[in-house]
Amino acid sequence: MPDTATLPTIDDAVALGLTRDEYALIVDKLGRAPNQVELAMFSLLWSEHCAYKHSKLLLKTLPTEGRHVVMGPGENAGAVAVGDGLAVAFKVESHNHPSAVEPFQGAATGVGGILRDIFALGARPIAVLDSLRFGEPEASERSRYLLDHAVAGIGHYGNSIGVPTIGGEVYFEGPYEQNCLVNAMALGLAATDRMVRSAAAGVGNVVVLFGASTGRDGIGGASVLASAELGEADADKRPSVQVGDPFAGKKLMECSLDLLDRGLLVALQDLGAAGLTSSASEMASKGGVGIDLDVARVPLREAGMEPFEIMVSESQERMLCVCEPARLDDVLAVCARWEVHGTAIGEVTDTGSMRIFDGDELVADVPVPALVDDCPVYTLAPEPPEAPPYPAPVRVLAADASVQDALLALLASPNLASRRPLFEQYDWIVQSRTVRRPEEADAAVLALPDGSALGVAIDGNGRRVAADPYRGTIAAVLECAANLACVGAEPLGVTNNLNFGNPEKAHVAWQLAESVRGLGDACRALGVPVTGGNVSLYNEGGAGPIYPTPVIGMVGHLPDANRAGRLGFAREGDAIALAGWDAAPSLAASELSKLHGEPLPDGLPEVDLARERAVLEAIRDAVRAGELRSCHDIAEGGFLVAVAECCLAGGLGATLDLGPSDDPWAHLFGERPGGFIVSGPRAALDALATRVPLDVFGTVGGDALELRIAGATTRWPLGGLGDAHRRLARYFP
Amino acid sequence: MKFGVVRFPGSCDDVDAQLAASRVGEAVLLWHADRDLQGADAIIVPGGFSYGDYLRAGAIARFAPIMEEVIAFARDGGPVLGICNGFQVLCEAGLLPGALLPNDHLRFRCRQVTVEVLNTDTAFTRACEVGERLSIPCKHTTGRYYAPDPDALEAGGQVVLRYAPGENPNGSLRDIAGVCNEGRNVVGLMPHPEHAVDERVGGSADGLKLFASAAVALA
Amino acid sequence: MAAEDGGLRARVLIRPKAGILDPQGIAVERALPALGFKGVSNVHVGRLVELDVEDASQLDEMCRRLLANPLIEDYEIVK
Amino acid sequence: MAAEDGGLRARVLIRPKAGILDPQGIAVERALPALGFKGVSNVHVGRLVELDVEDASQLDEMCRRLLANPLIEDYEIVK
Numbered sequence A: 001m002p003d004t005a006t007l008p009t010i011d012d013a014v015a016l017g018l019t020r021d022e023y024a025l026i027v028d029k030l031g032r033a034p035n036q037v038e039l040a041m042f043s044l045l046w047s048e049h050c051a052y053k054h055s056k057l058l059l060k061t062l063p064t065e066g067r068h069v070v071m072g073p074g075e076n077a078g079a080v081a082v083g084d085g086l087a088v089a090f091k092v093e094s095h096n097h098p099s100a101v102e103p104f105q106g107a108a109t110g111v112g113g114i115l116r117d118i119f120a121l122g123a124r125p126i127a128v129l130d131s132l133r134f135g136e137p138e139a140s141e142r143s144r145y146l147l148d149h150a151v152a153g154i155g156h157y158g159n160s161i162g163v164p165t166i167g168g169e170v171y172f173e174g175p176y177e178q179n180c181l182v183n184a185m186a187l188g189l190a191a192t193d194r195m196v197r198s199a200a201a202g203v204g205n206v207v208v209l210f211g212a213s214t215g216r217d218g219i220g221g222a223s224v225l226a227s228a229e230l231g232e233a234d235a236d237k238r239p240s241v242q243v244g245d246p247f248a249g250k251k252l253m254e255c256s257l258d259l260l261d262r263g264l265l266v267a268l269q270d271l272g273a274a275g276l277t278s279s280a281s282e283m284a285s286k287g288g289v290g291i292d293l294d295v296a297r298v299p300l301r302e303a304g305m306e307p308f309e310i311m312v313s314e315s316q317e318r319m320l321c322v323c324e325p326a327r328l329d330d331v332l333a334v335c336a337r338w339e340v341h342g343t344a345i346g347e348v349t350d351t352g353s354m355r356i357f358d359g360d361e362l363v364a365d366v367p368v369p370a371l372v373d374d375c376p377v378y379t380l381a382p383e384p385p386e387a388p389p390y391p392a393p394v395r396v397l398a399a400d401a402s403v404q405d406a407l408l409a410l411l412a413s414p415n416l417a418s419r420r421p422l423f424e425q426y427d428w429i430v431q432s433r434t435v436r437r438p439e440e441a442d443a444a445v446l447a448l449p450d451g452s453a454l455g456v457a458i459d460g461n462g463r464r465v466a467a468d469p470y471r472g473t474i475a476a477v478l479e480c481a482a483n484l485a486c487v488g489a490e491p492l493g494v495t496n497n498l499n500f501g502n503p504e505k506a507h508v509a510w511q512l513a514e515s516v517r518g519l520g521d522a523c524r525a526l527g528v529p530v531t532g533g534n535v536s537l538y539n540e541g542g543a544g545p546i547y548p549t550p551v552i553g554m555v556g557h558l559p560d561a562n563r564a565g566r567l568g569f570a571r572e573g574d575a576i577a578l579a580g581w582d583a584a585p586s587l588a589a590s591e592l593s594k595l596h597g598e599p600l601p602d603g604l605p606e607v608d609l610a611r612e613r614a615v616l617e618a619i620r621d622a623v624r625a626g627e628l629r630s631c632h633d634i635a636e637g638g639f640l641v642a643v644a645e646c647c648l649a650g651g652l653g654a655t656l657d658l659g660p661s662d663d664p665w666a667h668l669f670g671e672r673p674g675g676f677i678v679s680g681p682r683a684a685l686d687a688l689a690t691r692v693p694l695d696v697f698g699t700v701g702g703d704a705l706e707l708r709i710a711g712a713t714t715r716w717p718l719g720g721l722g723d724a725h726r727r728l729a730r731y732f733p
Numbered sequence B: 001m002k003f004g005v006v007r008f009p010g011s012c013d014d015v016d017a018q019l020a021a022s023r024v025g026e027a028v029l030l031w032h033a034d035r036d037l038q039g040a041d042a043i044i045v046p047g048g049f050s051y052g053d054y055l056r057a058g059a060i061a062r063f064a065p066i067m068e069e070v071i072a073f074a075r076d077g078g079p080v081l082g083i084c085n086g087f088q089v090l091c092e093a094g095l096l097p098g099a100l101l102p103n104d105h106l107r108f109r110c111r112q113v114t115v116e117v118l119n120t121d122t123a124f125t126r127a128c129e130v131g132e133r134l135s136i137p138c139k140h141t142t143g144r145y146y147a148p149d150p151d152a153l154e155a156g157g158q159v160v161l162r163y164a165p166g167e168n169p170n171g172s173l174r175d176i177a178g179v180c181n182e183g184r185n186v187v188g189l190m191p192h193p194e195h196a197v198d199e200r201v202g203g204s205a206d207g208l209k210l211f212a213s214a215a216v217a218l219a
Numbered sequence C, D: 001m002a003a004e005d006g007g008l009r010a011r012v013l014i015r016p017k018a019g020i021l022d023p024q025g026i027a028v029e030r031a032l033p034a035l036g037f038k039g040v041s042n043v044h045v046g047r048l049v050e051l052d053v054e055d056a057s058q059l060d061e062m063c064r065r066l067l068a069n070p071l072i073e074d075y076e077i078v079k
């Protein structure tokens, strides 16, 4: 083919993140050296982000089948059927590195990106959840800055586009100081038979780009290709910070859904990272066709953009669709109605190649399989470390602190304190579906048209995964399932985002492999398929890798929205019970051990997954029966923190009588999956006792939490507990 | 009784307002670029981020073609309710006194608030009692009400809703949550009554009274 | 100042009216000492709008009708 | 320009960096024709910060560290 620029060198390829071997393989696939545009395209599609080079083989081991599954891994998002002819599409994705650079825009564009993945399927986005990790806020001004700005950015995008942010999670740990995590999950609702796939089809069909114009956004690395033509002076023409525009995103969303409602499209795909290159190639690949694109027709925000820049630009709020030529005018008319710019930029061909033109000039010609399928995948070389390679946290609670002080310290600790200062910055009510708001229940609950509801939870305690990647990941899955059980929801599907360090390091490879093994085993045991997710590797700072952080998002269904569980104590005189635990919890890797500055243990206690499943089902059935007045799972902080949370959520005190215990500290503050604090009439608790270990230990009432254990009595007025629990507010002056 | 709910590019609570209004009557969406109110008996300018709230909340939306009709409708005494962003639009359009400024804490804040009804002689509070307290969620970044002469507003009975003591979420002047025009037919408020029409998802159904009031007015 | 296309490059400065609380200004004023900047006072944050206009006589009306809200903001046109 | 207290009244103009998306500028530019203002182009919306400083030499650092976000904004100090 005619050559446009002087051919880039193998060093350019390396500068773009490809290995010398990968470059050689590209030359081999093409039968010639790639030109500038082609190398730019390969550098994106053969990147870790697009090709899953280090995770693909592991991901293959995950269970993806299930009777509810409508779409599994491979599409823009997974989807499960929820009855009534409806399906819920959902996926979690990370925007860690952009958020570490510019937290507000990074988090905002992260939300925008995951929402496009959802409506690309023809599903109307109905909810967002966020999962955040930062360094210790008390010690680190940078972490406070990242927290403040990332939260504002998530709210900015989600609030402005009219999708409620109904839940999320945030943890603060030293290892995230240099490399924060910003993951966002989105859910969408669609009529199952109206969902679209992204496979391009129909030779001669038109490829239409619509949405924002294309600028130099996100062109960081690839700009080395331009170094030939551009001097230092032009360096600032290469901004790589993407600015989110939720207003444009809103119009793009309504326009896309309108186009689909009118049945005008053959295929639809969002432009995410890797822009036009990956969207077009993936559409071609899935349809087994070729695509011709003319970059000269792409509307530009900046003059003088090179063809390769147009192909790799990550400009936000853009979509790509395929339609029949006869429908083109209608498609463009719908775009115009929504004030969205639409342009025909190419067509579907039978060449099996991506051919990029600049006007009449052919500037790239690459077989689609070479781009999409032929990237080498690497098997990891896992090696467990001697012990978890992380420094012990700083002690913030005296070794001889009393139970009185320990509970207050735990409630006030950044990982346990109320998230209200965060979620009050999110609109959690728009769209009129939110049956359970943040802090009302362990899972968010969204009403469906037929009176049933969805339960959604997202979780992943990196510190426990760092202590034991296999059991820690199982614990994260169980935590999500427990949250769903507390509202009465049956799990239908799981999405996940694997946030890890550099997989070329043996111990990180081991963390990743063990974590995925745990994810697979837990999902198989619970009978929940993994329908999608995302992988974010190389999350490291000067001090080394982050805690291994698999973020689990779980979606479930409950038959009656009116019976969705609540976590707060509801009525004076109700009996309170501990349900589920058959063994004492352990202080290993607990929040209390963190406050005491203890290093991570090497391993967590074993859990019996079959038994955990039975407990989850019993709790779920009890909540669905509608007789329990509250149900809350025991998580970080342990038993006593869970009870205090029930008191605060309900504005009611409680009196607890625990009797003797051989290890009161472990009993009160130890952590392990499968424990629940339930309250209600005695009969309801007795009914539950026929299915799970259950111990009635207290009564709801009064304006204080009063604990009698081994003869001693400790009393916490609700006011004091509330003040401690509100501690995060100080980071949002 | 037919409600028309305006839809601007960037409106977010338009469908919610339509749902709420349809509990007391028929409710249709009115496209910003049209000039047709479709024979609606009452107009709702809903919440959201019309035109992204760019430049100034409500500043661009108030020039939409449909607003010319809404303004004429209001000048003829037709009932018009502005909710949140709609309140901002109506102030920018000069249909309501005052303006809305960034919250004193400069953050978006979403929470259930209690508001007190001060004037029941308006198109949207007739079904309420004076002094009645309503629990309604609010969610906005630009809700700090300001008017150059609040005394005149209060004297003229144009302050329709006030945040209950200690509940002012945005630093509004004199805890003002909602106002009306001199004709009492145009009302604007920052809280979202359309999100308080169903105990199940609203935590309260108090907001329904505002929509019911419009029906009463016409009955 | 001349704009590329021969028209006029205009700059509009929009300020919160005196007497109206300016929380953004206050926030900046509060943040500065923490960063070690002393002796800063009377901080106000407003908006800057820059545009090319063919007919500069339209600018004032543009400001009154759209760019500024006279009730809460003052504007200044700098050509 | 002198400030009341004898210090200096400084003005900082903060603009979206060239090449960085300016959603507000785009929205305003789109809106103007509809209001009957023709021939307006190249609209950009930024921020205006005005403050009294005793030591003007601190201004540049103030801009870099607090007033502007150097990643996406350029600033201009007008004394």
Ligand SMILES: Nc1ncnc2c1ncn2[C@@H]1O[C@H](COP(=O)(O)OP(=O)(O)O)[C@@H](O)[C@H]1O
Residues within 6 Å of the ligand: A049, A050, A059, A062, A072, A073, A074, A075, A076, A077, A078, A091, A093, A117, A272, A496, A497, A498, A530, A531, A532, A533, A534, A535
């Ligand atoms: N950790 C994971 N578990 C299961 N599926 C995954 C995981 N990571 C990625 N996937 C799937 O791989 C496909 C490609 O992911 P991605 O490149 O993020 O899609 P997109 O570019 O549309 O965001 C998607 O279907 C996604 O669900």
Ligand SMILES: [Mg+2]
Residues within 6 Å of the ligand: A076, A116, A117, A120, A270, A272
């Ligand atoms: Mg996608």
